[in-house]
Amino acid sequence: MIWYQGAIVADDSLRISVSDRAFEHGLGLFETLRTWNGRPTLLPRHLERLTRSARELGIPLEESDLPGPEDVQALLAADGREGDAALRITLSGGASAEGGSTLWMRSSPLPPSPPLEGFRLGTIGPARQDPLTAFKSLNYWPYRLLFERARAEGCDEALLVDRAGKVLEGSRTNVFFVIDGRLTTPPADGRILPGVMRGLVVERARALGIDVDEEALGPLDRRLRPEEMFLTNALRGIVPVGVWGGARFPAPGSTTRRLQDDLARWLAVGGES
Numbered sequence: 001m002i003w004y005q006g007a008i009v010a011d012d013s014l015r016i017s018v019s020d021r022a023f024e025h026g027l028g029l030f031e032t033l034r035t036w037n038g039r040p041t042l043l044p045r046h047l048e049r050l051t052r053s054a055r056e057l058g059i060p061l062e063e064s065d066l067p068g069p070e071d072v073q074a075l076l077a078a079d080g081r082e083g084d085a086a087l088r089i090t091l092s093g094g095a096s097a098e099g100g101s102t103l104w105m106r107s108s109p110l111p112p113s114p115p116l117e118g119f120r121l122g123t124i125g126p127a128r129q130d131p132l133t134a135f136k137s138l139n140y141w142p143y144r145l146l147f148e149r150a151r152a153e154g155c156d157e158a159l160l161v162d163r164a165g166k167v168l169e170g171s172r173t174n175v176f177f178v179i180d181g182r183l184t185t186p187p188a189d190g191r192i193l194p195g196v197m198r199g200l201v202v203e204r205a206r207a208l209g210i211d212v213d214e215e216a217l218g219p220l221d222r223r224l225r226p227e228e229m230f231l232t233n234a235l236r237g238i239v240p241v242g243v244w245g246g247a248r249f250p251a252p253g254s255t256t257r258r259l260q261d262d263l264a265r266w267l268a269v270g271g272e273s
């Protein structure tokens with residue numbers, strides 16, 4: 001089942017025109033999120049990013065088209081989901097900037113929990129250098145191919161680096177290093193997708209008194225000697241990294257664990273401080 005135009009309908013009832021720019025040019029957006037303790041706590045943040053991105057890319061979207069928490073609950077009930085679940089909201093590009101876009105939401109089970117020893121990283125690919133890099137766009141295939149290559153090589157995620165070799169992000173994650181007790185993460189300067197979970201972790205870290213440096217570093221930079229490393233993702237939250245090439249990390253280390261515990265509490269109570 002899917003949620004579409006305020007109702008729960010069968011998957012095959014959705015119709016999109018062949019002239020939609022999603023088909024013509026690969027234009028469209030999506031958001032992935034999940035419920036935490038039964039609540040879509042981060043839904044407002046995801047909808048804000050979707051709305052902002054649609055405006056910047058010229059995709060028509062009305063506020064009245066967006067789902068609310070009650071729509072999430074209706075969809076989960078219709079799908080018979082028990083416990084927490086993943087959600088995906090998709091917005092097609094529309095026939096033009098003036099109209100014709102289509103928005104729908106579906107649910108699915110959560111992905112498996114990360115391995116206890118943390119994620120293994122090794123595969124590296126070139127970062128995208130196009131105007132869609134900073135958007136959660138349907139034009140996603142380069143990331144998917146890199147992720148599949150990483151899995152084929154026995155890794156859990158792939159990292160994207162710029163021409164100078166600086167780490168920018170993962171194929172489906174944002175990247176954090178713990179260096180001398182501080183967090184370092186690449187800046188949201190248009191070269192990475194500004195993940196909703198990334199933004200929340202930066203907020204919570206600063207609320208805990210943990211300093212955050214927004215800077216891209218590479219293996220040749222002497223400052224990149226992390227004690228810990230973790231990734232963030234809308235469905236998994238904070239994911240500790242256990243292995244990156246020849247480097248080994250505690251999974252999780254003390255700073256990562258502190259952030260995990262704080263984030264879990266914050267999300268479970270619906271985002272209340």
